[in-house]
Amino acid sequence: MASLARRPFHANHAPYEDRQDDPLAKVLQPPPDESPEQRARREQEANEAHRVSLQIDEGIQEDRKAYERRKKAVKVLLLGQAESGKSTTLKNFQLAFTPAHFRNERLAWRTIIQLNLIRSLKTLLEVMQEEMAHPTEAPPPPPVLSEKARGKLPMGAPVPLSVVNGVGPAGKPPPAATRSVRFSTQPASQAPLTDVHRRARMRLLPLLKLESELTLQLFPELAAAIAQGQSLEGAVPANVSFTPALTATKEVTVRAGNGWKDVLGKLQKEKKGKQGQSLIDELSAVLDASKEDIVGMWEDRAVKDMLRRRGIRLQDMPGFFLNDAMRVSAAVYEPTDDDIVRARLRTLGVEEHRFTMESGASGSEWYIYDVGGNRGMRPHWIPYFDDVQAIIFLAPLAFNLMLEEDSKVNRLEDSITLWREICGNALLERATLILFFNKMDILQATLAAGIRVQKFVPSYGDQPNDVVHVVKYFREKFRGYHKRLSPQARPFYCHETSVIDTRATAVILVGVREGILRAHLQSVNVI
Ligand SMILES: Nc1nc2c(ncn2[C@@H]2O[C@H](COP(=O)(O)OP(=O)(O)OP(=O)(O)O)[C@@H](O)[C@H]2O)c(=O)[nH]1
Numbered sequence: 001m002a003s004l005a006r007r008p009f010h011a012n013h014a015p016y017e018d019r020q021d022d023p024l025a026k027v028l029q030p031p032p033d034e035s036p037e038q039r040a041r042r043e044q045e046a047n048e049a050h051r052v053s054l055q056i057d058e059g060i061q062e063d064r065k066a067y068e069r070r071k072k073a074v075k076v077l078l079l080g081q082a083e084s085g086k087s088t089t090l091k092n093f094q095l096a097f098t099p100a101h102f103r104n105e106r107l108a109w110r111t112i113i114q115l116n117l118i119r120s121l122k123t124l125l126e127v128m129q130e131e132m133a134h135p136t137e138a139p140p141p142p143p144v145l146s147e148k149a150r151g152k153l154p155m156g157a158p159v160p161l162s163v164v165n166g167v168g169p170a171g172k173p174p175p176a177a178t179r180s181v182r183f184s185t186q187p188a189s190q191a192p193l194t195d196v197h198r199r200a201r202m203r204l205l206p207l208l209k210l211e212s213e214l215t216l217q218l219f220p221e222l223a224a225a226i227a228q229g230q231s232l233e234g235a236v237p238a239n240v241s242f243t244p245a246l247t248a249t250k251e252v253t254v255r256a257g258n259g260w261k262d263v264l265g266k267l268q269k270e271k272k273g274k275q276g277q278s279l280i281d282e283l284s285a286v287l288d289a290s291k292e293d294i295v296g297m298w299e300d301r302a303v304k305d306m307l308r309r310r311g312i313r314l315q316d317m318p319g320f321f322l323n324d325a326m327r328v329s330a331a332v333y334e335p336t337d338d339d340i341v342r343a344r345l346r347t348l349g350v351e352e353h354r355f356t357m358e359s360g361a362s363g364s365e366w367y368i369y370d371v372g373g374n375r376g377m378r379p380h381w382i383p384y385f386d387d388v389q390a391i392i393f394l395a396p397l398a399f400n401l402m403l404e405e406d407s408k409v410n411r412l413e414d415s416i417t418l419w420r421e422i423c424g425n426a427l428l429e430r431a432t433l434i435l436f437f438n439k440m441d442i443l444q445a446t447l448a449a450g451i452r453v454q455k456f457v458p459s460y461g462d463q464p465n466d467v468v469h470v471v472k473y474f475r476e477k478f479r480g481y482h483k484r485l486s487p488q489a490r491p492f493y494c495h496e497t498s499v500i501d502t503r504a505t506a507v508i509l510v511g512v513r514e515g516i517l518r519a520h521l522q523s524v525n526v527i
C-alpha cells in the first residue's frame, strides 16, 4: 500500500510541510486558512483512511500466508459419478480426523435427515396414489410350506416371500407389539389398499406440504425451476420404474453448498410457522404427531405387497430412513454419527473442506475437494486438476443400474469411461489415483438376490456370480486401463468399501492418508 497513508496523521504538524519540493505534497497540503473544525475533520478522515489501509495490508498478508499454506498443503479430490459416495467418504474423513467439527454440525443434519425421511414417504404416497388410480393385479398367494416341508428343501432354497417380508409364516401378521398402526388384515399379496390407507395418506399430506415449503426456503433457486416446470433430477433411482404421472412429480434432493447450514440457522430463528414457531420447529412437531401413521404405513403388508408388485425398493434410495421412522420423527430426535453419514445431500459444484491433521508439521494441512458427480457438473472439476496430489475415485460396481440423469447409460459403464479419462489426463499424471469399489454391501445384496452379471456384462461369461470373482474381474479391468492410459507409470491402489460403515472405513482411511502423505513428502523431497 502507499506508504503515504501510513504516516502519523495524529501529529500536530502536517508531514507535507517538510517536503516543499514534492509536487504531491504541495497538492495535499491543507489550505492555509483551514479552521480548527476543518482540521479536526481532515485528521479524522486521514486516520480512518490509515486504518482501512492497514486492514487491507493485513488482508493481503493473510492471503499471501494462506496461499503459501495451500501450496504446501495436501490436496485431495473426491471424484466419481453422482451417488457414488463422495460426500459420504468426506464425512468419514471428518469423523475420523476432525470429529469435533463433525459433531458440531449435528443439529443442522437433524433437519436434513427429517427431510430425507419425508422424501421417501413422499415417494411411497405417490406410488399409493398411482396404485389407487390403477391397481396392479395381486398375484396368487405364494405356497406356504410347513416346517416339515421346509426341512426337506435343499440348503439355500428360496424362502417364501411372505416370510422374507416380515409378515410371518402363513401370512400371519407379526406380533402387535412390533407395529403401531395396522391397516391390512388379509394374507400377504392379496391385501388391497383400502379406505384406511386413503385416510392415512390424507393425514400425511400436510407433512409433504411443509417439506416442500422448507426445501424451497433452503434452496430458493429451486422455486424458479419448479415454476418453469423444468424437469428436476429426482431422488428416485433409475432402476425404479415409474409411470409418466409419477415421473412428473419426482422430487428434488436437498442439495449441498450454498451455505445451507447458515440458511438453516436463520430459518430456525424466523418465527414464520403456525403458533409463532419457526418452519423447522413446525415440521418437527408435525412429524412427531405423524410418526405412528408413517411407521404403520411403511410396515403395512398391503403397502409392502404393492411395492413388491411394482418392483420398487425404497430402501435402495439415497437417504433412506423409513426403517428408523419412529426414532427420526420423535420430537427429541438427535442424529447419531451413523445417521449423519447416511444422510443424503446432493453436492452442487465443488466444495472445499480444510482439515488440520494431527500428524506433525509437514503435510498436516489438507484440502479435500468434494464435487458434484452429475454429468452436467463434471466440467467444473477441471480447474481443480492442476495441483492435486491424490484422487480418490469412487466406483460402485452397480452393473445393473442406470444413471439417474440418463436412463440409457449403465452406471458401471459410465464409471469405467470416467476412470479412463482420469487415468489418461495429462494434468493428473503426477497424482496418486486411489480407487474405491464402493457400495460393496449393495453389490453383495444384488448378487445374493440372484442378479447375474453376465446379463448386463456379456464379457463376464459364465464365471461364478459371487463377490470374489466379480470384484476380481472388474479390478483387473480398472487396473488395465490405469496401466495402459497413465501418462507415466504409477502404483495402482484399489479398496473395497462400504463407506456407510464408519468403523471399517476409518481403518481404510488411515492407510489411505499415510499413503498420500508418503507420496506427497516424496514429491517435495522431504523423504
Ligand atoms: N448402502 C450404501 N449406501 C451408500 C454407500 N456409500 C454411500 N451411500 C449412500 O448413497 C447416497 C449417495 O451418497 P453421496 O455420498 O451423497 O454421493 P455423492 O457421490 O456425493 O453424490 P453427488 O453429490 O450427487 O455427486 C447416500 O444416501 C449415501 O448414504 C455404501 O457404501 N453403501
Ligand SMILES: [Mg+2]
Pocket: 086, 087, 088, 345, 346, 347, 370, 371, 372, 373
Ligand atoms: Mg456429494
